[in-house]
Amino acid sequence: MSKSDLILKIENLRKLFPAERRVFGKVNLFVHAVDGVSYEIKRGESLALVGESGCGKTTTGKILVGLYEPTSGRVLIEGEDVTPYLIQNKKRVIEYLKDMYLNKFKKGEIPSSEVDKNMYELYKKLGENESAFINHFMKDRGKKMIDLRKKVQMIFQDPYESLNPRMTIYDIVAEPLNIHNIGTIKEREDRVADLLADVGLTPPDSFLFRFPHELSGGQRQRVAIARALILNPTFVVADEPTSMLDVSIRTGIMKLMMKLADEYDMSYLYITHDLAVARYMANKIAVMYLGKIVEMGDIEEVLHNPLHPYTKALLTAVPVPDPEHKRGEPDIKGSVAKPINPPPRCRFYDRCPLATKECEKLPHPELKEVAPNHWVACYVVAGDVKAK
Amino acid sequence: MEKRVVLKVEDLKMHYKTKKGYVKAVDGISFELNEGESLGIVGESGCGKTSVSMTILRLLPENAEFKGGHIYFNDGKGPIDLVSLPEDEMRKYRWKGISMIFQAAMNSLNPVYKVGDQIIEAIQNHYPDLSIDEAKKKVAELFELVGLDPKRMEQYPHQYSGGMKQRAIIAMALSCDPKVIIADEPTTALDVIVQDRILKEMKKIQQKLNMSMIYISHDIAVIAEVSDKIAVMYAGKFVEFADSVTIFKRPSHPYTYGLMHAFPSVVGPKTELTTIPGEPPNLLDPPKGCRFAPRCPLATEECWEKEPEYREIEPGHWIACHHPLKVGEVVKFDEQK
Numbered sequence: 001m002s003k004s005d006l007i008l009k010i011e012n013l014r015k016l017f018p019a020e021r022r023v024f025g026k027v028n029l030f031v032h033a034v035d036g037v038s039y040e041i042k043r044g045e046s047l048a049l050v051g052e053s054g055c056g057k058t059t060t061g062k063i064l065v066g067l068y069e070p071t072s073g074r075v076l077i078e079g080e081d082v083t084p085y086l087i088q089n090k091k092r093v094i095e096y097l098k099d100m101y102l103n104k105f106k107k108g109e110i111p112s113s114e115v116d117k118n119m120y121e122l123y124k125k126l127g128e129n130e131s132a133f134i135n136h137f138m139k140d141r142g143k144k145m146i147d148l149r150k151k152v153q154m155i156f157q158d159p160y161e162s163l164n165p166r167m168t169i170y171d172i173v174a175e176p177l178n179i180h181n182i183g184t185i186k187e188r189e190d191r192v193a194d195l196l197a198d199v200g201l202t203p204p205d206s207f208l209f210r211f212p213h214e215l216s217g218g219q220r221q222r223v224a225i226a227r228a229l230i231l232n233p234t235f236v237v238a239d240e241p242t243s244m245l246d247v248s249i250r251t252g253i254m255k256l257m258m259k260l261a262d263e264y265d266m267s268y269l270y271i272t273h274d275l276a277v278a279r280y281m282a283n284k285i286a287v288m289y290l291g292k293i294v295e296m297g298d299i300e301e302v303l304h305n306p307l308h309p310y311t312k313a314l315l316t317a318v319p320v321p322d323p324e325h326k327r328g329e330p331d332i333k334g335s336v337a338k339p340i341n342p343p344p345r346c347r348f349y350d351r352c353p354l355a356t357k358e359c360e361k362l363p364h365p366e367l368k369e370v371a372p373n374h375w376v377a378c379y380v381v382a383g384d385v386k387a388k
Numbered sequence: 389m390e391k392r393v394v395l396k397v398e399d400l401k402m403h404y405k406t407k408k409g410y411v412k413a414v415d416g417i418s419f420e421l422n423e424g425e426s427l428g429i430v431g432e433s434g435c436g437k438t439s440v441s442m443t444i445l446r447l448l449p450e451n452a453e454f455k456g457g458h459i460y461f462n463d464g465k466g467p468i469d470l471v472s473l474p475e476d477e478m479r480k481y482r483w484k485g486i487s488m489i490f491q492a493a494m495n496s497l498n499p500v501y502k503v504g505d506q507i508i509e510a511i512q513n514h515y516p517d518l519s520i521d522e523a524k525k526k527v528a529e530l531f532e533l534v535g536l537d538p539k540r541m542e543q544y545p546h547q548y549s550g551g552m553k554q555r556a557i558i559a560m561a562l563s564c565d566p567k568v569i570i571a572d573e574p575t576t577a578l579d580v581i582v583q584d585r586i587l588k589e590m591k592k593i594q595q596k597l598n599m600s601m602i603y604i605s606h607d608i609a610v611i612a613e614v615s616d617k618i619a620v621m622y623a624g625k626f627v628e629f630a631d632s633v634t635i636f637k638r639p640s641h642p643y644t645y646g647l648m649h650a651f652p653s654v655v656g657p658k659t660e661l662t663t664i665p666g667e668p669p670n671l672l673d674p675p676k677g678c679r680f681a682p683r684c685p686l687a688t689e690e691c692w693e694k695e696p697e698y699r700e701i702e703p704g705h706w707i708a709c710h711h712p713l714k715v716g717e718v719v720k721f722d723e724q725k
Contacts, residue, residue, distance in 0.1 A: 246433055246606065247651060249667070251650045251662065276651075280652050315654060317583070319587075319612065320613075323632040323636050330581055335549060335582070
């Protein structure tokens, strides 16, 4: 696979939030919002990240656009390591580079993956000099951080809160161009008008100088989409963009987003709690539970043949718009725990109908490919532990 | 056996007065609700579905003006028109006759009182003769009924999870043994697994106590789960009313058709979703003829000129449309419009 076929790759991403405040001394309690998440999005694909509230799906998205810093892990965009630009603190960037690359290179470990090889080559080119390597990431840091923002954009959930009420539609959509200093004023105007037409706000002239309060919810969400697309991003994090909209408006936005993905050649990380919507917006799905991905794969395969007990329960619980459809009883106990310093065993252990004594002693299971393109993190399903 | 009609609403009208004129939020609603039956009212935001329930309970803001209609309530002693009652008489029926589970119920508990005490207060208001111990016993029974540990009566709302708060609210709605419960978006803010449990619990309680329910929701999947009959509401009016299977399997109104086909599902084949072009009308000045005409692909001149009559096209199937769909007819919505 050529390098640019892989739009996004996340390796072992973690984000911990302190769960207590200390003036002196170390914080011991952490909320494990995202706890070792790995996935990839190939060109032309979209991934739906689904789960219940509090499972860490939005946090994952916010890390990618730089709204949160990752605690650890690596983010690759189009094959390039962008993690140094997602971390604000320079000391932590240096730590990251040492941990991820320099210490390994010094020990003489042979890099295996493409990124590592590229990094090793860079290291050799810079004369195997540690500070030169670090400097390479430190110089022009501001510019590179801004460049990264161009590639990744976000569409937020609530179009009533994500648009500045004092700015006109033109100002809102053109703001990214102003920030990144792209084009002349005339070019910007043309670009905004073209894009408004693309997102279905026609004629664009009648929208350019209106304010958000003059638009309906669906129209506002179209403005938010236009703003996200104006820099031609490689991929867009869409955080429940249709959950606030009415049914008859919602399908319009969903279809528009699919059409634009095609025309603009970009991918979505589509974050949602609604499995039915996910089915229409993505071709891959990752189901999250308490900061971990428990099942991942081609969306139709996962929805028709769910293997993880949590995915099964979730799918059984989704109401079906058909009064004659009889759903079963979701096989799940208790309710979601808070992920504060969780025990090392499987996160789903307490609620799992399949849990055995062995599961309690083992660490959280890794994702294992049980069928082509279908990954599950469960010892019992994968056959590593005998079922009850 | 003929079932008793518990609630009969006739040509109900309620408008909100604003600076720009009257917003016709409820504009001629009629329906009947039998004992032990559940009715689902489905519609988009702003169509007036919550206003209908507020009008029935007479819980209206100051700028609301009642414009006519009748609400007959029958708890076994013969029908009484709630509209004709003075406010202090109405109080006796509110909560004891018809109670309500409000939207965003999770935030409708008072944070500084114990949950049990809040329900006891409601009970003592309506049954002043009941001693505090009897009221407490009743609350404990209600907690058992909705699946909460009676020990939690002594806790405050912040110690509850979202689903537990919702259960407490249901217990409160049940506290005065109502004949009818109106549930306004009872599970909207909940996660699917919790939603599933709450809906099943409500269905079970309804059957056990032989109550009538009115569910109000924008989510047709939720409505499909819990309702025997469904009313589809659009711009202040019912456009179609029938048993739930008829509404889903052979809708007659183009709006119902559009709504049913706009909803994605996790089961079955992945079908093409429809988009209804345009937006619901402004209720300050709704279209003269059919209110759906501007968005309807089948609209003719008649639709723009003359308002369709709300009529029964087959037993138990009511519709307000000049051109009802035939069984199996496919409607193509013009998405560019």
